[in-house]
Amino acid sequence: MRLRQRQRGSVDLRGAIGGIPGWRARLADADLSPGDRVVRGVLLVAAIIPVLTLLFLTAEMVQSAVPALVYAGGSFFTGQLFTFGNLYATGQTVSHGIHAPLGAAYGALPFIVGTLASSMIALAIALPVSVGAVLALVERVPRRLQPGLSVFLELLAGIPSVAYGFWGVLYFGPALAQHLYPVLSRLGVVLPFMRGPVGAGEGLLTTSLILAVMIVPIIAATTRELVRTVPILAKEGALALGMTPYETVRVVTLPFIRNGILAAAILGWARALGETMAVLMISGDFLNALPANVYSPFSTIAATIVDLLDSALTDPTGMAVHALAAIGLVLLVITLATNLVGRMIIRRVTTGVLPVGRGI
């Protein structure tokens, strides 16, 4: 404050305060007119709103989750049974001092496993496909075709998840179950989780494949920008040394963008973790057991919340709603952690203007 008054008095001081931290901002403050300050105040409020929203959402989830977490205790992370209990019974089950309907149990293990498994399989498929596709797009496709092909990436990013669900449940899933899965199940001889029965096309593998298609544009869009930042001289140098284009990619391009790809993969993974509607439509929506093989019906945290929220509201003790908040909180924590790590990496490797997030 005192500094600002001094600045106003004397221009010469401006050079002298160069070493003081934050001097630039304070100098900027000094020439604000009263009108400017009012506008700045209004803009500040707007800039704080996203942060307030974030804090509100997190606080609300934590607060709502606590009773169910206390009730379930350690069995929340180890139990496989997730039931709201008998909502019409007269008795109540009491656990750790919390009352819930008779027989209520909130074991979230199948949801947590389902969420992690489906999103990881999706990432394992989407990552090599996106990087390969981008390399082909940028290095191999004629330049004038590139914008046309890029439209597909934007389109994939924009197609709503319910449309993926529609396609998955009516076309893609049945086709896989008929043609691909019977072949895959022969691998069951060496890989036990590939063993049949293959079902009708709703389940873990179909969901993972759809999720992979959904996160490809996120990873690909970021990778495409990264590939374009690779210095052309280094690439030309590699070619001039007699390397094949593949060797150039391996020795120059990929090492240069490795961290960026990692960040893009993490952001894509975060998207797959939180995906709701497509999973709800294709997962087979199966509760209370871990998937037996890759074709098993299962469910994820996000899909379960949508699926059970309306019936949760009929619980007179209100614990069912808390239980959904508890699994939602797990999802929130995992997603926020992955997002933060991804954004930290991406900020380190770039100036932070890459199209990250939902990929459009």
Next chain:
Amino acid sequence: MPPPLRRLRDGVFWSLCVAALLLVIAPALAIIGSLLQQAWPVLGLRLLTTTTAVNGLQNAILGTLVLCLGILVLAGPVGIAGGIYLAEFGPPRRASWLRLGSETLAGIPSIVVGYVAYLVLDEEMHWGYSLLAGILALSAIVLPYIVKTTEVALRQVPTTLREGASALGLPRVTTLRRVLLPPAIPGIASGLVVALAISVGETAPLLYTVGFSDRNPTPDLFQHPVGYLTYVVFLNATLPTQQEHQVAAAAGVLIVVILLVLIGAGRAIARRAARHAARMPV
């Protein structure tokens, strides 16, 4: 010429890459193809003139447009104002914290937003199924994108313009309005386009907040559920008859058409921005 083994490896690698590119393009074509194939028999004016009660889509189309309008009115100004603060007014340290908060908000799963909005707005505040609750939930999801694109658009305006305006003694707000915002407008607009594209495609945050209605949307912000296109796709895909599937597909086709229009608008805006940038002093 490299030896045959290395040439072979090169060939295999690039074939795999092209195969990957085809794997990316194929689903997009397959999804749109399957939507068109299902929707073909019912595509027609009847969709626009009747409501979902009799297998039309009028109420859902209007509902989606109303939600988009709500986003433009609510999230638009707040996001743009926030982005301006981060780019032009925020002290670096405070701005970086606010930026981190906004980016973290972008990472929150949409179902979590929908869940909290439902419990707090619809239940605790007794709004019922409410248009405003849906717009607020959607706003929380698209806000970070508007903030980000606005900030990036303003940062791309050359510093020399700010210095020139400052040397002329212009107040900061005048500088902003007359000097900095005009070249940034295409960038800001493309951010709004992204926000609209997200709004058109979202379902999870709307399911429990705006509910669904077979009637056309009303100006009532509270206690009145509103229909929207993605819900029709979701619900009708699980209904048994062919006709219901066809209407679901038709709704999907409409969403994709809206999306294509938005992508086209985004590209046109980006081209204008590029022309602007070319004319700008460095």
